[in-house]
Amino acid sequence: xxxxxxxxxxFTARVLxxxxxxxxxxEPAAPLVSAFTHNAWMASWPLAQSxxxxxxxxxxxxxxxxxxxxxxxxxxxxxxxxxxxxxxxxLDKECVLFxxxxxxxxxxxxxxxxxxxxxxxxxxxxxxxxxxxxxxxTEQGKTQACDELLAWHLLPWSxxxxxxxxxxxxxxxxxxxxxxxxxTLAEWQTNLLMPVAQKALFR
Numbered sequence: 001x002x003x004x005x006x007x008x009x010x011f012t013a014r015v016l017x018x019x020x021x022x023x024x025x026x027e028p029a030a031p032l033v034s035a036f037t038h039n040a041w042m043a044s045w046p047l048a049q050s051x052x053x054x055x056x057x058x059x060x061x062x063x064x065x066x067x068x069x070x071x072x073x074x075x076x077x078x079x080x081x082x083x084x085x086x087x088x089x090x091l092d093k094e095c096v097l098f099x100x101x102x103x104x105x106x107x108x109x110x111x112x113x114x115x116x117x118x119x120x121x122x123x124x125x126x127x128x129x130x131x132x133x134x135x136x137x138t139e140q141g142k143t144q145a146c147d148e149l150l151a152w153h154l155l156p157w158s159x160x161x162x163x164x165x166x167x168x169x170x171x172x173x174x175x176x177x178x179x180x181x182x183x184t185l186a187e188w189q190t191n192l193l194m195p196v197a198q199k200a201l202f203r
Contacts, residue, residue: 005191006138008046012184013135015041019177020075020085021128024067033067036060037173051183058176070171082168083161087125090157090203097123101199105153112145127161130154147194155192156199158185164203 015032022029035041036059042052063070075085084090092099102123109116109124114133116124130153137146159182166178189196 009188010135010138011044012046013131013138016177016181016184017128017131017133017135019128020181021126021132024071033173036177045180045184047183047187052180055176055180058172058179061172063171063173065171067171067173070169070174074165074169074171074174083165085127085161086123087127087130087153087157088123090160090201091199093202095202101125101153101157108148108153112142114145125153127154127158147192150188151192151194151196155185155189155196157201160201160203 018028019032019036024030024033039056039060042049042056045052065073073079074081074083086097086102087105088097088099088102089095091101102125105125106116116129130149134146134149134154137143137149162178162182162185166175166182169175169178
């Protein structure tokens with residue numbers, strides 16, 4: 001990974017991770033939401049402008065539903081989430097939280113001496129958490145571990161999650177974010193030096 005590619009990866013992984021994980025009005029996410037809704041992001045995103053232009057219009061489109069309400073509906077509840085952001089919901093036969101894939105990720109974290117801390121009893125396989133972890137691993141120079149995280153624990157299910165999120169989000173900002181993440185993660189996969197694990201999906 002060249003220095004330029006490394007910095008681009010860290011930047012995009014951190015931005016996507018924060019937007020998926022933190023509420024839009026929170027300190028980590030609010031400046032990013034502002035940048036995306038005012039088109040102050042395209043020049044920094046390492047993808048072809050032809051892909052990004054339609055998304056820029058979608059990010060800044062008006063919606064009757066407030067952005068924070070949509071985030072609550074899509075990622076918190078209390079009703080059933082149209083596209084749950086945890087890997088085990090897609091990878092486990094019972095479509096449950098803390099499934100076998102979560103346990104496998106937990107073991108991988110232990111094997112790599114990575115401590116996972118959260119204030120809530122939340123699974124480790126949230127897409128936002130995994131994206132932020134990928135950025136951190138790359139910052140630490142742990143490229144092998146980052147490749148393993150992507151190939152074994154994120155990319156096997158993230159494409160399906162993002163497709164369903166885009167189809168069912170019913171809000172232009174989150175639809176655009178899902179599509180941008182699809183494009184970005186697909187680009188990462190083309191540069192990955194190990195094959196992505198083939199895993200059955202149950203949603």
